[in-house]
Structure formats: structure tokens, C-alpha cells
Amino acid sequence: MSIQLTILGYNSATPKVDSHPTAQLLNVNERFILIDCGEGTQVQLRRARAKFSKINHIFISHLHGDHVFGLIGFISTMQLMGKITPLNIFGPEGIKDFILNQLKHTQSKCSYEIIFHELSHKDSRLIFEDNKLEVYNIPLDHRIYCNGYLVKEKPRLKNLNIEAIQAYPEIETCDYFNLKKGKDFVLSSGEIIPNDVLTFPQEEPLSYAFCSDTRYKEDLVDIIKGVDLLYHETTFDKSLGDLAYKTGHSTAEQAATIAKKANVGKLIMGHFSNRYTDLTILLDEARKVFPKTYLPKNLEIVEVKRN
Amino acid sequence: MSIQLTILGYNSATPKVDSHPTAQLLNVNERFILIDCGEGTQVQLRRARAKFSKINHIFISHLHGDHVFGLIGFISTMQLMGKITPLNIFGPEGIKDFILNQLKHTQSKCSYEIIFHELSHKDSRLIFEDNKLEVYNIPLDHRIYCNGYLVKEKPRLKNLNIEAIQAYPEIETCDYFNLKKGKDFVLSSGEIIPNDVLTFPQEEPLSYAFCSDTRYKEDLVDIIKGVDLLYHETTFDKSLGDLAYKTGHSTAEQAATIAKKANVGKLIMGHFSNRYTDLTILLDEARKVFPKTYLPKNLEIVEVKRN
Numbered sequence: 001m002s003i004q005l006t007i008l009g010y011n012s013a014t015p016k017v018d019s020h021p022t023a024q025l026l027n028v029n030e031r032f033i034l035i036d037c038g039e040g041t042q043v044q045l046r047r048a049r050a051k052f053s054k055i056n057h058i059f060i061s062h063l064h065g066d067h068v069f070g071l072i073g074f075i076s077t078m079q080l081m082g083k084i085t086p087l088n089i090f091g092p093e094g095i096k097d098f099i100l101n102q103l104k105h106t107q108s109k110c111s112y113e114i115i116f117h118e119l120s121h122k123d124s125r126l127i128f129e130d131n132k133l134e135v136y137n138i139p140l141d142h143r144i145y146c147n148g149y150l151v152k153e154k155p156r157l158k159n160l161n162i163e164a165i166q167a168y169p170e171i172e173t174c175d176y177f178n179l180k181k182g183k184d185f186v187l188s189s190g191e192i193i194p195n196d197v198l199t200f201p202q203e204e205p206l207s208y209a210f211c212s213d214t215r216y217k218e219d220l221v222d223i224i225k226g227v228d229l230l231y232h233e234t235t236f237d238k239s240l241g242d243l244a245y246k247t248g249h250s251t252a253e254q255a256a257t258i259a260k261k262a263n264v265g266k267l268i269m270g271h272f273s274n275r276y277t278d279l280t281i282l283l284d285e286a287r288k289v290f291p292k293t294y295l296p297k298n299l300e301i302v303e304v305k306r307n
Numbered sequence: 308m309s310i311q312l313t314i315l316g317y318n319s320a321t322p323k324v325d326s327h328p329t330a331q332l333l334n335v336n337e338r339f340i341l342i343d344c345g346e347g348t349q350v351q352l353r354r355a356r357a358k359f360s361k362i363n364h365i366f367i368s369h370l371h372g373d374h375v376f377g378l379i380g381f382i383s384t385m386q387l388m389g390k391i392t393p394l395n396i397f398g399p400e401g402i403k404d405f406i407l408n409q410l411k412h413t414q415s416k417c418s419y420e421i422i423f424h425e426l427s428h429k430d431s432r433l434i435f436e437d438n439k440l441e442v443y444n445i446p447l448d449h450r451i452y453c454n455g456y457l458v459k460e461k462p463r464l465k466n467l468n469i470e471a472i473q474a475y476p477e478i479e480t481c482d483y484f485n486l487k488k489g490k491d492f493v494l495s496s497g498e499i500i501p502n503d504v505l506t507f508p509q510e511e512p513l514s515y516a517f518c519s520d521t522r523y524k525e526d527l528v529d530i531i532k533g534v535d536l537l538y539h540e541t542t543f544d545k546s547l548g549d550l551a552y553k554t555g556h557s558t559a560e561q562a563a564t565i566a567k568k569a570n571v572g573k574l575i576m577g578h579f580s581n582r583y584t585d586l587t588i589l590l591d592e593a594r595k596v597f598p599k600t601y602l603p604k605n606l607e608i609v610e611v612k613r614n
Contacts (some may be wrong), residue, residue, distance in 0.1 A: 070346070
């Protein structure tokens with residue numbers, strides 16, 4: 001069980017020679033999802049040696065350029081590479097027209113289907129699930145409609161305690177799947193054998209929360225409580241709290257406060273204002289509140305796993 | 308008098324780690340124009356240490372992604388940098404909606420005016436001039452509507468031959484501007500003094516032609532005849548002539564043939580298919596026809612000047 005987060009870009013505003021706008025590749029047990037896609041993300045994916053063909057789900061937080069201008073290039077490249085499997089794009093209402101209008105003018109005929117999932121609701125909901133993971137949107141408070149994303153491993157099937165099972169000859173092989181899924185067993189006598197007796201305890205699924213551009217938002221805490229890994233933007237230091245509020249961003253202290261209150265495993269910072277040439281002021285500020293805070297590194301793979 | 312061409316990107320299809328799609332910055336006597344703008348062009352401009360604020364004219368050949376996907380990012384960055392002067396964008400019909408729709412969805416309010424000059428005509432015309440240069444479109448033959456661009460220095464004012472002028476006391480200082488512009492002088496007696504007698508011979512203006520994606524097109528020769536510098540795409544080698552025709556591209560030999568027939572000063576190749584890891588096959592093929600052919604280099608500045 002592991003989650004691997006590759007940091008493809010972590011700066012705000014504009015791409016520069018050694019600085020890339022927001023984009024992350026998340027690998028949850030070999031299910032790959034791309035989160036945000038600033039200009040140049042496809043080149044960063046190449047630097048990270050990512051397999052483009054494995055990316056079939058993209059989640060865009062909001063339609064500001066530093067989070068989405070690389071999407072059309074990625075879509076086009078997938079087409080040139082002969083992609084066949086459908087690509088699912090989750091993002092704010094408008095993202096479909098944003099992309100389709102560009103494809104229209106470039107007279108592109110996609111070799112694969114693009115399925116748009118436009119979001120406009122203001123609460124947190126399950127927006128995607130398959131056999132490996134679940135994704136929930138996290139409503140954020142930015143200048144325009146913006147969502148973070150909470151990604152949770154799907155609980156795996158439980159391991160059977162064969163020794164315990166053998167004490168009940170009535171349990172047959174065809175019952176095992178229900179036991180693995182966590183169901184109790186009912187004997188013909190009516191006696192209930194609790195699942196815990198027949199299986200080994202299961203570890204908690206791993207989880208990751210991506211909180212893109214947002215003002216300090218206390219109710220994030222309930223949504224992301226206990227996640228193993230949290231990315232929360234830290235655009236400014238606390239001396240610029242008013243500017244952060246005005247521009248729809250957070251200070252390092254505010255991000256760390258959310259991390260602390262939600263009791264997360266680890267906080268990754270990002271989306272730094274270009275005014276900071278040295279980010280330690282932001283790191284120090286956050287660590288005073290939440291010590292397990294870390295600066296992102298270009299193309300770093302942050303791993304969370306359980307054995 | 309000089310023309311400096313900075314090669315920002317010269318490959319086809321998709322941006323890669325060490326390969327950038329088409330973009331060039333042309334400096335004609337300190338008038339800067341950007342020609343094509345594939346994804347990542349703004350980062351290449353930074354690498355080239357270009358002054359963004361001096362770029363007020365952009366010419367896009369056609370609306371394929373590898374020539375235009377970087378435009379929205381460049382526009383947005385200019386806005387973040389507080390640009391005030393208008394930005395003129397020349398390109399195929401549709402480019403206005405292509406950009407404005409993206410600005411709409413990203414809820415961008417530009418700090419400066421964007422003036423779109425949409426082209427749909429099929430002949431070569433003067434499409435822009437100021438006191439330093441003239442730009443003509445060059446109709447090309449690609450899969451979609453596509454123009455190259457011919458950029459010519461505006462002829463400078465002639466230098467006066469003061470010694471010769473002093474032989475005619477009737478010529479006053481207020482007449483000098485007309486002489487510099489090349490006009491003959493008419494004495495009160497009716498005698499005409501030819502301009503050549505009163506001024507020094509003037510050098511030919513410098514010129515550059517950019518021939519983006521196109522099939523072999525013989526009638527380019529008349530339009531670009533005698534240019535000092537020619538960029539002409541060379542996507543394939545001649546063994547792939549059928550593929551070149553089918554995809555709307557040229558072979559190295561075809562580009563060199565155009566260069567030879569037009570008697571240009573120098574040919575720069577580009578827009579290479581990704582199949583070539585070694586470009587010497589293309590260079591050798593072209594040089595057999597036109598020896599003054601050169602491969603582009605990343606961020607190279609190609610200079611043409613007269614003293």
C-alpha cells in the first residue's frame with residue numbers, strides 16, 4: 001500500500017527557467033492521476049519519466065492559467081502518441097468549452113474520447129471511484145470557483161484467518177469473498193461469528209489531500225481530517241495576511257494551522273509568491289505551528305506507505 | 308543595419324526536455340517581433356534574456372498547437388508584468404476567439420489592449436508597417452490555413468553629400484529632408500539635379516522570410532527573392548517525399564531548392580520530424596542543393612548586418 005506524489009511544479013503565477021506552475025502526479029497503487037496542469041507540465045512529466053499512457057484521469061482545481069494552461073498541450077500530445085483509452089477531466093464548469101474551443105480552432109481530431117466532468121457544487125462529494133481509489137472534491141475559497149481534491153485508497157479485501165475459519169466447518173470456500181469484504185458469518189444455528197474473528201485486522205487506507213489556491217478555510221479540517229499527506233498552498237508569510245486574504249490565498253501559518261487541526265501526517269507547502277527568493281521564512285513560520293511541514297522540491301517523489 | 312533572429316524553438320509536434328516547438332524572436336533595428344509561439348515560449352524568452360516589454364507584435368503562422376499553445380501563457384504573463392502598451396497579434400481567422408475564449412474562462416482582465424489582425428486572404432500583402440519595418444504575409448500550403456512572414460527593413464533616410472550640395476546655393480537646409488528621402492531637386496531654372504548627385508548611394512534594406520509549415524510551393528520564390536535570411540521548414544528527408552506531401556510539409560531538398568531559386572543569403576532549417584536523432588542527413592541533403600544551409604541551434608542568435 002503506497003501513495004507516491006511527484007511534484008511537477010509548485011510555484012505561482014508564471015513558469016520560469018527553474019520554476020514551474022502547479023502540477024502533481026499522484027500514483028495510488030499504480031492508478032495515476034494528474035492534479036492541475038500549468039504550462040509546461042508535459043515536459044515536467046517527461047523529466048519525471050512518467051508513462052503518459054497510464055494517465056486517464058486529470059483533476060483541475062480552477063481555471064487560472066498557472067493551473068490549466070498546460071492541459072491543451074498534454075491533450076494534443078496524447079493524441080499524437082495515439083492514445084485510445086478515454087481521458088477523464090474533472091474541473092470547474094467551463095473547462096469543457098475551454099478545451100473544446102481550442103481543439104476546434106486547431107482542427108484537432110482526438111484519437112480518444114475526452115469525458116468532461118464539470119463541477120459546480122459547493123459541498124464536498126465523492127466525484128470519482130474505481131477499484132483502487134476514491135476522489136472527493138474539497139470546496140476552496142479563492143477568487144474564482146476552485147476545488148481541492150481528497151484522494152483515498154479503496155480499502156483492500158481483508159486477509160483471512162484460515163486457522164480461525166477451520167474451527168467452523170460450516171464455512172465453505174464460496175463464503176470467503178464475503179469474509180474478505182468484512183461481513184460477519186451467520187451459522188445455521190443463527191449464531192453470528194463476527195468478521196474480526198475470521199479475518200486479520202485491516203490497515204487504514206492511505207489518503208492524500210490537495211488544497212490548491214484558497215483563503216484560510218476552517219471547514220477544510222473536517223474534510224481532510226487524518227489524511228496521511230496534505231498539500232496546502234502557502235503563497236505568503238503571515239506579515240502579508242491581508243494581501244493573502246485579498247488575493248484569495250493563505251499564509252504559511254494558516255496552512256500549518258489547518259494541518260495541525262486536521263492532524264495530518266505531513267504537510268507539503270507550495271504556490272509561493274515570486275517575492276520569496278529564500279523560502280525558509282515560510283518553512284520556519286509553518287513549522288512553528290506544525291513541525292512535520294516540508295518544502296517541495298522539483299520532481300521530488302513524496303511517498304507514504306504502510307507495510 | 309542589422310537583423311537578429313533568436314531561435315527559441317525549432318522542432319515539430321511536442322515540446323520535450325531539450326526540444327522546443329516553433330518560436331522565433333526577430334530584432335530589426337531594435338523593433339522586436341515574436342514569430343510563432345509554441346508551448347513554453349515564454350520560458351525560452353527568459354532563457355534568451357529577452358525584454359518582454361519590447362514585444363508588441365506577434366505573428367502566428369497557423370493554429371496548430373506546436374505554433375500557438377504558448378500564446379495564452381505569454382499574454383497572461385505580460386498582464387502580470389503590468390504591460391500597458393497594446394499588443395498586436397497577427398494570425399489566421401479564429402485566433403481572436405481562440406484567445407478571447409481562454410481569457411473569458413480564466414476570468415482574466417488584461418491590463419493592456421490586444422489588437423487582433425485576423426488574416427484570411429490567399430495572396431501576399433503588406434500587413435504591417437511602421438518606421439522601422441514592413442511585414443508581408445506569405446501564403447503557404449499546409450493542412451490548414453497558414454502564412455509565412457516576410458519582414459523587410461524600412462529603407463533608412465539617405466546620407467547627404469554636403470560637398471555636392473554646396474555647389475548649388477539654391478538648396479537650403481529645409482530641402483534636406485526631401486533629399487534624404489530620395490527626391491531630386493528642381494532648380495528655379497527648371498533644371499533637375501538627380502538625387503544621386505546630392506546623396507550617397509544607399510544600401511539595400513535587410514530582409515528575413517519565415518516559411519513555416521508548408522508543402523513545396525514554387526511561387527514562394529517570387530515573394531522571397533533575394534532575402535538575406537530564410538527560415539524554411541525541413542520536416543523530412545527526400546526519401547519521405549510522399550509523407551511530406553501528405554502531411555503538408557517539405558523535404559530538406561525542397562527547402563534548399565526554394566532557397567536556391569530565390570537566391571537567398573542563407574537558409575536556416577527547422578521543424579524536424581521526431582524520427583531524426585541525427586540531423587546531418589537533412590543538412591547534407593539540403594547543402595547538396597544550397598550550400599549556405601545551416602541547422603538551427605537552441606537560443607542561437609543568427610545575425611545579418613551591413614556596415
